[in-house]
Amino acid sequence: MPVAALAGTATLAVGALSLPAHAETARPHIVVKDGKTQPVFSYKDAIREKIFVETKVDSDGDGKRDRVSVYLTRPKETNEGLKVASIIEGSPYYGGLHDTPYHPADVTDYPRLAPWTAPSGPPGTPNYAFPYYDNYFVSRGYAFLAADTLGTGDSDGCPTSVGPNEAQGMKSVVEWLTGDAVAYDANGKKVEANWSTGNAAMAGKSYDGTLPLAAAATRVKGLKTVVSISGVSNWYDEYRANGGVVAPDGFEGEDLDLHAKVVMSRKNPAICAPVMHDIAKKMDRVTGDYNRTWDDRNFAKRAAHFRASVFMTSGLADWNVKPLQMSLLWDGLKKAGVNRKLWIHQAAHDDPLDVRQGAWLDALNLWFAHELYGVRNDIMRQPKVDLERTPGNWETHRDWPAPDARPVRLGLNSNGLGKPGHGTQHLVDDPSRKAEELAAKPDASDPNRLIYLTPELKESVKLSGTAEIKLRAAINGRSPYLSAILVDYGTDERVSGYVRTSDTWCYGDSIPTDQGCRAVRKYTTAVSDFKIVTRGWMDIRNRNSIWHSTPVKPGQEYTFSWPMQPYDYVFKKGHRIGLMILATDHAYTLRYPAGTKVDVDLRGSTLTLPLTR
Template sequence: MAPGVELYMFDSDGDGVSRRSILRSAAAGTAGMSLVGSAAGQEVSPDDPAPGPNVTFFGFDCDPDREEFYTEVSREPTHDFGESEVFELDSGRDGEKIQLAVTWPAPLEDEAEPSDDYPVILRATPYVSDLRGYTVRDCIRTRRLAENYIQQGYAVAAVAVRGTGGSGGCMELMGPNEQADIDQAVTRLGEDPRSNGNVAIIGRSYDGTTPWMPARKGNPYLATVVPFSGVPDIHELMYKRGSPETRGYAILNGLYYIISLAEHGPNSGTGLRTYLSRASCPDNYAQGTLWSSYAAATGEYDPSGYWTSRVLKPGVARNYDGSVLMVHGLQDWNVDPSQVYPWTKSLREAGIKTHVYFGQFDHRYPDDGRIKNDDDELTAAFNPDWADFLLKWFESELKGRDPAAIDDVIPDGTDDSTPTDPFAARVNAQSSDGNWYTADEWPPAEADPTKLYFGTDGDLRTAPSDETGQETVYVDPTQSYNPQPGCDACVTVESEPFDADLRFAGEPVVEVTVTPTGPANHLTAHVYAVDENGDTDRLGWGQVDLRYAQDGPEAGTVVPGEELDVRLPIEPLDAAVETGQRLAVVLSQGTAAGRVESPTPTPVEVETGGDNGLTLRAWGADLPSPETVLAGTRSTGASAYTAGQTSRQLVEVSTPETGAVEDVVPASWTVYVEDNPDVTEVREENGVKRVVFAEEAAGGETTTYEYFAEVPTSADETGYYRLGPAEILLAERTEVPGTGGEAFVVGAET
């Protein structure tokens, strides 16, 4: 505790000590600060920006003349613009400079005294100049926040991430020092005497990633995060299932090194001393380049821990005590939707208040004026009330107002064809037909698991075929990107026209048996709606390297000529196939969304007929009942654990036939039969433990099994662990789709 500071800790109802209050007391005094200047600027720093005009190459700077379209709040101002300041903190990690700018609200002229009870909205970003000489109203990344919310009683702040703008140190691309710096900035703002102690972090893309950093650390002042297209697992984005993006070959790292060393240098206002601190980082830049190349080649996490330290998801589920408004475009292929779904389900299972906003836009804000169709018209994905939507969220999460009583934000008579109220439901989602809807979960409850099967005659059918066939896919340079139904180098299956609208949402999965002809292959799936004229609308896509034929963090071995069962997830979507349209699935060795093909691709034989097919969470059209589908789910309680913690496993199995069920857990995990009524036996077999359930799964029903497992305790057992999939004994032992998972365990001494 800081000297002379007296802390009284009560929860919001005044009847006990809250978890957040305890954390705040532990954090008190950790954010050392020196005030080096303000808008008035009383002091001279020995690290002054160079004189002359600022010159940047990419426009990642503060320029008051640059314009951006954004919506404006409807409510009349309750405050005026107040004092602007720039703080420089000494990083608690290594003493490097953290530059932080903030503009506070001020009372309107007819109000007497300033308040000392302002929430703070922060944007942590690599896209600002040295902030001395600027305010958050000058920088395009913070202007929309400043112009909308300062006059509503919120302070707005910006912090330049390590190695950018006016902050010192090495650009780490979301690394541990950067995470600690942003956490320290949140603490500094939360402890400011003018703050009410509640801080939000908001931003898009890289700036949508930084909110997860203090959330991962459980910062007690972080009340809510609003990430737009954020990246909580950069490795998964770049190298998912062994299929790297073009940016994965050290290009993304290189871009941010250029921003640090060329964009934000003395030429753009950064002080010479600060610049020199980031120019002396050859080892840092070499490591990023090396491990990016390693991951691109192998698909694996590197042995050095470079990528593991940048996986933010486990710590968020374990430590965060605030709320989440998750915003993502379902057409965003810069940051794929799989970055946030199905993770949103895990956040809720961890007890974190999570609302989602999924629209049919790409890498944009919901109120970006560029969300237009081919006729240059704004589409239904554009939200004209977005600023009001956010204000209502902030009024609840930062000021503590009852959502049901916030009636002064959204104007009467607002068009409700787009979302206006973040509390109308936990989900606001838009289908590919342009229509918005609300639900309490996503996919909505009426979406049942349904499987459509690949026929041997190119048909997509509602029942499996007794026959099987084989077709060959291979690389076709003439149609390598988004190959269309009927392409020569593909396998195409297509349904009959639907007699009612078909809706499906979530993460569809292609399950198919293949026979590779070489050791380095990939398989891509595209899903299309096809109209009566043969015109297509791409609904979704997915791609895997066959070394990652099944879910898991490590590559398997591909043996030419040996059959391989492939589970290929389609990127999360919310799709509509209209009456009269057909649904088509195209399997190929093409690519999509910036993914690259295997370095030495060879043809792959794809099996059709039998149980090969596409599993959907669907509703609307007349489809098979869910009882005909073998499917399941797994809930793990959390995605990360510390040594010796107990993990709750909840496994659901839907099966068309009755059968005995066993789950699979790592051999180092402990399951006590006497403590788990659903478990009758635990045996070790082939390097894993098999958890045998007492009751069979009943045919035509969904059976739920619950048990508890203790995770490993030693430091050398830190890492990712694969769980499941569960297996059911029918005619033979069969994996239950959807029951796989993974968890990260932190050993006792790490």
């Protein structure tokens, strides 16, 4: 279709520009106004069909190529000659979840795995109603494909926490839209996407926001753009940190294998038991070392392979898919020169549809129109970064972290943070105590942590980027962890949550089985004396490399250096910046027996903060 010449301000018909006026009105066409496609098609009357796309992998080992189950919704006019672009949300969640035991977070001898038996059947019937892209975009001239990732829902194969087979599964769905893969209906009849323009996007949140990155890394033709909301760009940094086994917030004991077991909603799931056991072995929960299994799932590393542009979002309060996932991918895309856009909000593992409602849909409409239909609008001329500084107050920036942020090195000393110190200070690990308790009284001594404070700030300063800690220390005990936590001390009203209200709002079209409405969410605030801003962890045995563990000699001093999670935060005038050092971080790391002693040599220890005003 001749869409490249479209302007963004007039009302135009995509694909009809060269036709006489009477032909334009007779042929179904996509309408563009102000750079966005308009709702001119019926969602209620859309064609809905189930197809099965054949892949080139056999991940369940049954001797047959795996097939991806796809629930497809497209305007009925596609049966009358209209060709449309496609939006795909691949997901393991359509088929439901199994209740799977978490691995123990408390360690007595070495990290152990929870016993597991494959379920006897799927947890329920697939439900494709939760995405919102169909409710909004089908009427605006797009097909929407809800694809069960391999091993889930009505698909064949085995789930692998977005391993190479799942990437190939999503690649095959895109290839079907370009005519390079085969699909069948439930009766085994071939189905062609003769309505497809060959241009596709992938979009989704969390796991659904990770599959697009995996597909983009395959360089599949036809995948023009991906929208990754709280997506995992490197699975190692989801479940490990500098060699240490860590958990997503609120999911102690979760690991790579458990995520695959939970979503294994396919029929006859027992066929995938060998695959689950293989993941559990290769993820190496004992040493925490990086290896081939993790490298296969490092999509940020493969950003240079992306042909697709990337629109990504991340929550500063998201300690499930932590801020590092956003930062790694953003840096990789920037180095590779990939077209990209970033929204950073103050909520947690939340969707920008809730955080910014109509503004998010407008931005997506502009983005998809530009990338999938070639509409010349201003989306690529807008600032690359939108950042929510406080609830509802958004800033725009040309990049992130702030280009004018500069590293400020602070020494650890007996009086706090600032000048280099001398002498040795000590802590004894107590894994039963949580970081919030240990941080609550910074001016009091505590045997289980060390705290270093700046004087009250004379003016506000902004942290933008990655804080780094260097610690000269001797360790004697069972725990291999060192943890660093950055704290804002000063009484203030702060965001305390992001909650569902009793109000609803409607963002798109509805049918009885798929409503285009959802609950309104809002921020809550509370007055508090401090806030944990960011944190970071390391396994001291990986001080030289995440690929290999090297034992430490008890009582011998080493230099340990590691980053905290990237962040963006304003420390206000009159507040104090605090650094808390501990061994076990109760909510995130494994918990070895109490008693590990950490002796910190102040002379060789520093905190470096990327700061700007």
